[in-house]
Amino acid sequence: MATLAALACTPPVRAATPELRVLTHSSFNLPKPLLGEFERVAGVRLQLIKGGDAGEMLNKLILTRAKPIADVVFGIDNALWHKAHAANVLDPYDGPAARRPSVAEVGAGVVPVTYGFVNLNADKAWLAREKRSAPTNLLDLTRPEWAGKLVVPNPATSSPGLAFLLATVGGMGEEAAFAWWAQMRANGLKVVKGWSEAYYTEFSRNGGSRPLVVSYASSPAAEVFFSKEKTTEPPTLNLLLKGGVFRQVEGVALVRGGGQRAAAGQFIEFLRSPAVQQMLQTEMWMLPADKGAAPVAALAVVPTPTVVDNPFAETLAANSGQWVTRWTRTVLK
DSSP: OOOHHHHHHHOOOOOOOOEEEEEOOOTTOOHHHEEEEEEEETTOEEEEEEOSSHHHHHHHHHHHHHHHHHOOEEEETTTTTHHHHHHHHHOOOOOOOSSBBBBSOOTTBBBBEEEEEEEEEEEEHHHHHTTTTOOOOOOGGGGGGTOOOEEEEEEETOOOHHHHHHHHHHHHHHHHHHHHHEEEHHOOOOOEEHHHHHIIIIIIIGTTSSEEEETTHHHHHHHTTTTOOSSSSSSSSEEEOTTEEEEEEEEEEEEETTTHHHHHHHHHHTTTHHHHHHHHHHHHHOEETTTTTOOOGGGGGSSSOSOOOOOHHHHHEEEEEEEEHHHIIIIII
């Protein structure tokens, strides 16, 4: 038996720091000091689980719902919300952030964090080199001179890919949109898994062969911000074509069956805090959802789109699943 003296010299057993599991898409990014401050205040250790593009991330959440891999999820957007809602993988949150005024909504149970605009980006240097004017409508892209020039992320796995598909349906009508997609397949459209591959591998601005890419209206501003030459002129161009602009709203939610409820709620509040709402703008190049947050100067390089092609929320919720299935048959099979 241990003596009293030996027990007195034994260090006290300290409880392990609880872990908060946060599932995010691959583009989620915040500075380590800011995340560290959250950990200190909340008394947890963050485990950030990057789940791929948002569509892929949601698929993982659905496949693991019997044994959730996370306590809180960031990156469910207004294009994916209906799928998450139908799969019953989210729990409602009613803290202050859920009641704070937002400039846009995702869907019930999801607290809006950021919003932005998915559209086509063009490589200005390629246009100048080829002595081409930028296309002025989506039908231009079905012509022989634009064969093999566009790359898109797959809407089954990518949230910007899905957003662009929805914009074509919202702006052109379902039948005209799928006729356009069929023409694009015949005209050499390239499909990749996610936005990162489309933008950083296939886009001619980054060494690829495709001068047109599905990206964000904020992408030209990001190009200026990160330019080594410290240019003030974006090297890429927003096309903002009819049937090609989708207003995307991303949010954060509790995972049904997840743990660490108090800390998960604190993380939701953290993402709507003024510091994070400002920082996300130049870390993820999305606008702040909080009505009181001001856009940073870096985003003023390009104007915010004023016309979008989002289908009505009810129509989107009822049909987007079958639209993705139809798109897959039309473009990939």
